[in-house]
Amino acid sequence: xxxxGDFLAxxxxxxxxxxxxxxxxxxxxxxxxGISRRAPKIRHVLVRDERSAAYAADAYARLTGKxxxxxxxxxPGTTKLPDGLVEALNASIPMIALVGELPLDxxxxxxxxxxSQGFDQVAFLQTITKATYLVPSVEALxxxxxxxxxxxxxPRPGPVALLIPHEVMDAEWDEEKIKPVIDDRxxxxxSIRYAPATQDIAAAAKMIAAAKRPAIVAGGGIHASDxxxxxxxxxxxxxxxxxxxxxxxxxxxxxxxxxxxVLNALGSAAxxxxxxxxxxxxxxxxxxxxxxxxxxxxxxANQATITIDADPLEHGRTFRPxxxxxxxxxxxxxxxxxxxxxxxxxxxxxRIAEVKAANEVVIGTEMAVESSPxxxxxxxRAVAERLTEADVVISDASWxxxxxxxxxxxxAPGRRFLYARGQGGLGYAVPAAIGAGxxxxxxxxxxxxxxxxxxxxxxxxxxxxxxxxxxxxxxxVLNNGTLGWLQMWQxxxxxxxxxxxxxxxxxxxxxxxxxxxxxxxxxxxxxxxGIDAALDEAFAFNGASVVEVLIDPRATPIHxxxxxxxxxxxxxxxxxxxxxxxxxxxxxxxxxx
Ligand SMILES: Cc1ncc(C[n+]2csc(CCOP(=O)(O)OP(=O)(O)O)c2C)c(N)n1
Ligand SMILES: [Mg+2]
Numbered sequence: 001x002x003x004x005g006d007f008l009a010x011x012x013x014x015x016x017x018x019x020x021x022x023x024x025x026x027x028x029x030x031x032x033x034g035i036s037r038r039a040p041k042i043r044h045v046l047v048r049d050e051r052s053a054a055y056a057a058d059a060y061a062r063l064t065g066k067x068x069x070x071x072x073x074x075x076p077g078t079t080k081l082p083d084g085l086v087e088a089l090n091a092s093i094p095m096i097a098l099v100g101e102l103p104l105d106x107x108x109x110x111x112x113x114x115x116s117q118g119f120d121q122v123a124f125l126q127t128i129t130k131a132t133y134l135v136p137s138v139e140a141l142x143x144x145x146x147x148x149x150x151x152x153x154x155p156r157p158g159p160v161a162l163l164i165p166h167e168v169m170d171a172e173w174d175e176e177k178i179k180p181v182i183d184d185r186x187x188x189x190x191s192i193r194y195a196p197a198t199q200d201i202a203a204a205a206k207m208i209a210a211a212k213r214p215a216i217v218a219g220g221g222i223h224a225s226d227x228x229x230x231x232x233x234x235x236x237x238x239x240x241x242x243x244x245x246x247x248x249x250x251x252x253x254x255x256x257x258x259x260x261x262v263l264n265a266l267g268s269a270a271x272x273x274x275x276x277x278x279x280x281x282x283x284x285x286x287x288x289x290x291x292x293x294x295x296x297x298x299x300x301a302n303q304a305t306i307t308i309d310a311d312p313l314e315h316g317r318t319f320r321p322x323x324x325x326x327x328x329x330x331x332x333x334x335x336x337x338x339x340x341x342x343x344x345x346x347x348x349x350x351r352i353a354e355v356k357a358a359n360e361v362v363i364g365t366e367m368a369v370e371s372s373p374x375x376x377x378x379x380x381r382a383v384a385e386r387l388t389e390a391d392v393v394i395s396d397a398s399w400x401x402x403x404x405x406x407x408x409x410x411x412a413p414g415r416r417f418l419y420a421r422g423q424g425g426l427g428y429a430v431p432a433a434i435g436a437g438x439x440x441x442x443x444x445x446x447x448x449x450x451x452x453x454x455x456x457x458x459x460x461x462x463x464x465x466x467x468x469x470x471x472x473x474x475x476x477v478l479n480n481g482t483l484g485w486l487q488m489w490q491x492x493x494x495x496x497x498x499x500x501x502x503x504x505x506x507x508x509x510x511x512x513x514x515x516x517x518x519x520x521x522x523x524x525x526x527x528x529x530g531i532d533a534a535l536d537e538a539f540a541f542n543g544a545s546v547v548e549v550l551i552d553p554r555a556t557p558i559h560x561x562x563x564x565x566x567x568x569x570x571x572x573x574x575x576x577x578x579x580x581x582x583x584x585x586x587x588x589x590x591x592x593x
Contacts, residue, residue: 004138005030006037006153008098008164010180011145013042014240016187017069020436021045021056025073027100027166042271045438045469047320048461050077052431054159055086057095059435064393065226067094067160067186068435069154073101075117078290080125081161085105085128088159091247091422092224092423094152094189095159099125101134104165121163130158138171138455146181146183150202153189155328156311157224164556185261190225190310193328195335200325203593204306205339206245207280207323211304213348214240217263217292220247220421221285221309227330228413230285234337235259239276239344240354242536245292248285249417250410258352261409263298264291266557268403270359274352280590283415291421296582304590308332309423316386320518322587370528373552374425376478380407383448383476384532387411389446392436394418396429399484402557417545427458434462437471437544446472446539453479453503453511460514467519471584473517474538475532475546476521477511479504480553487553515546525549 008031011021023046024032035044047053050072068088072078078099088095102110110118126130131151133144141164148160169349185191195201208214222231228251233251235242240254241475244264261268263275272294275281281303286292288299296318299305305320307314308329314325325332326514366383380403384575387393389412395401401419407508410417418436420428429449436447466473481504490497505507516522523534525548538545556562564572 002175003030003033004169004171005032005034006140007034007141007178008145009034009038009042011142011182012069013038014147014180014182016066017042019043019045019060019435020071021047021053021060021435022071023047023053023073023075025100027074027169028071028171030097031071031098038397042463045434045465047164047465048429049084049459050080052459052462052465054095054097055428055431056435056438057083058088058093059394059418059432060439061093061095062223062415063436063439063525064087065393067096067189068147069096071098072100073117073308074102074121075113075119077123081305082128083423085125085159087131087420087422087425087428088126091220092156092158093170093422094157096148096152096255097159097161099161099163100169101163101165103167104136109213118352123159126214129161132161132163133290134163135165135168136524138168139423141168142178142181146186149186149581150191153186153191155190155192157189166212167487190328193331196325197329200323201335201339203323204325204336207304207306207342207590207593208238208340209342210590211280211342212239212345214280214282215275216240216242216282216284216333217250217275217286218242218244218251218284219286219292220245221329222248223415225285225329227285227333227413227550228328230337232413234333234340237341238340239349241267241274241348243275245286245289245383245421246405246419247421249405249419251413253411253413255411255526256408258349260352260356262405263294264402264405265294265466265559267371267405268541269362270355272559274355277351278302279355280306282308283321284308284454287314289421293318299585299587301585303587304337304593305587309504310455310562317464318560318582319584320586322589336451363407373526374525374526374531374549376403376495376551376557377407377477377526379478379531379549379551380404381536383406386535387448388445389416390443392418392440392445392447394429394449395438395449396449396451396453397424397426399557400429400450400453400455402477403478406557427457430459430466431454433471433473433475434465437466437469437473441469441471446474448498448571449475451475451477452484454479454483454509457503463515463518463520463544471544472542475515476550477546479511479548480551480555482553484553484556488556492561492564492572510548510550513555520529521545523547
C-alpha cells in the first residue's frame with residue numbers, strides 16, 4: 001500500500017511543483033520515496049546544507065511565480081532554515097518548508113533533545129514564517145497542504161512551514177479515505193487580484209496628467225504581480241522618469257531613454273540625481289525601504305506621491321502618500337491605463353537625457369579601463385556583452401549588488417535579476433543558483449552569479465550541487481581579499497582600523513582551484529586582458545563554472561565611499577543617517593490636480 005509520503009508527493013505534483021530542494025532525514029524519507037516514484041514529473045534536488053534548500057526554493061519561486069518547496073529533517077535541519085525563511089518573509093516570496101517532526105505523542109521527550117533532535121519547532125518557526133502548522137493527524141493533512149498553498153500564494157505572499165510528524169509521514173495511505181484534492185487557484189502567486197476603488201483610479205489619472213515631471217519608482221512587487229510587460233507598455237506611452245529598486249530591476253528595460261536605472265546608494269548616479277527633480281513620484285510595488293528611499297530622505301517634502309501596493313498595511317508606513325491605490329499592481333495598472341490621458345513631456349525627457357548622457361560618459365570610461373588592478377565595471381561590461389534575454393543574473397549581497405545594478409543593463413521586461421534584498425544576507429547567490437539552475441535547465445537559459453570572496457565562501461559546498469546536476473551556472477567571484485564594505489567602513493569611520501576583515505592570505509584561498517576540485521570549470525583571471533577569454537570559455541561551457549577575478553581592493557560602487565577615497569585628507573564624520581529616526585512626511589497635493 002502507498003504511504004503518506006506518496007500522498008504528499010502526489011499533492012505537490014498536482015500543484016504543478018516540479019522541484020523540491022532539501023536534505024534527507026529519517027522523518028522525511030517517505031516523502032523522498034514518494035517523489036522518486038513520480039520522477040521526472042517531480043524531482044528532488046539534494047543540497048549540501050538546508051540553508052541552501054530554502055534559498056534554492058526562493059529563487060525557484062521568484063522565477064516561476066509558484067511556491068518554492070524545500071524539505072528538512074527535524075532539529076538540525078530546521079535550525080538551518082531561518083536565513084531563507086526570513087528572506088522570503090521580508091521579500092514576500094511564496095515558499096513552503098516541509099519540516100520533519102518527532103511523533104506527536106512524544107511531547108514531553110522533545111525537550112533538551114531527550115528524544116533525538118527534538119526541540120520546540122513550532123515556536124521557533126512561528127516568528128519567521130507567515131504561518132506555521134503542525135499536522136495533527138493523517139486525516140488533517142490534505143486540508144493543511146491546501147492551506148499551506150493558499151496562505152503562501154495569497155496576499156501578501158510569504159513562507160509557510162508545515163511540520164509533519166514521523167508517524168503521519170510513514171502511515172499507510174488509504175486512497176479511498178484520503179483524497180489528493182487541490183485548489184488549483186493557489187498554484188501561482190498572487191492567487192487573488194483586486195483593484196482599487198474607481199474614484200481613486202480617476203484621481204490618480206488626474207494627478208498623472210497634471211504632473212510636469214512625473215516619476216515611477218518600480219519595485220519588486222511589479223515582478224511579483226507579473227506586471228512588467230504592462231508597465232513597460234504604459235511607460236512607453238507616458239515616458240515618465242523610471243527608476244527601480246534593486247529588486248525591481250528588469251521591470252522596465254534600462255535600455256529605454258526614460259529609465260535612469262537603480263535607485264540606491266550604490267546604484268545609478270543618474271537615478272539619484274533625477275528622482276529629486278520629480279514633482280510626482282509613483283511608488284509602484286515598492287515598500288520605500290531604507291536603501292531605495294536613500295535612508296528615507298525620499299520622497300522629498302515637496303513631492304506629491306501615489307503608492308500602488310496590494311498590501312493595505314503598506315500605504316503610509318514611511319510617509320503619508322497623497323493618494324494610495326490599494327490593489328494588485330497588475331490589475332491596478334490595467335484599470336488605470338484605460339483612464340490615462342497624459343502625454344510625454346518634452347522638457348522633462350530632455351532633462352532626463354541630459355543627466356543620463358553625462359552619467360553614461362562616466363560609466364563608459366569606467367567600463368573601458370584595461371589596466372591593472374582589474375576594475376569590476378570592466379568585468380560587468382564583459383558579462384553584459386555575453387548576456388541574452390534568456391539568462392538569469394543573481395547577485396550576492398555586498399558590493400556585487402552595486403556592480404550588477406549600475407553596470408549591467410536589463411534589456412527586456414521580466415525577472416532576470418535576482419537580489420535577496422529581504423535581508424541582504426551574504427551567501428545567497430550560489431544556493432539560489434541551484435533553484436534558478438533547475439528552472440533554467442528546463443527553459444534553456446544560463447545562470448550567472450556575482451559574489452564577493454566573502455559571500456562566495458558561505459556556500460562553496462553547493463558548487464558540487466551545481467556540478468552534479470549539470471546546471472549551466474557561471475559563478476563570478478570578485479576577489480578583493482577582504483570583506484570590502486567593512487574594510488572601508490573601519491578605515492573611514494574607525495581611524496584606519498583593520499580588524500577581522502581580511503580573507504586572503506598569500507595566494508590563498510584560490511577559489512578557481514577549489515571549484516576545479518569540486519567538479520566545475522575553474523578559471524582565475526589576474527589581468528584585464530584575460531577577462532574576455534575567461535568569460536567566453538565559461539559562457540560556452542555546458543556545465544557549472546567559477547570565474548575568479550582578482551580585483552582592485554580599492555574599488556567600490558558606493559558613491560559616498562568613492563568621494564571619501566578621492567579626498568583622503570578631508571575629515572568626514574560617520575553618516576548620522578545611520579542612527580537618525582526618519583522624518584514621517586505628509587506628501588502634498590499636486591498643483592492643478
Ligand atoms: C550574513 C551576513 N553577514 C554579514 C553581513 C554584513 N556585510 C555586508 S557586506 C559585507 C562584506 C562582504 O564581503 P565580500 O562578499 O567579499 O564582498 P565585497 O564587499 O568585498 O565586494 C559584510 C560582512 C551581511 N550582509 N550578511
Ligand atoms: Mg571581498
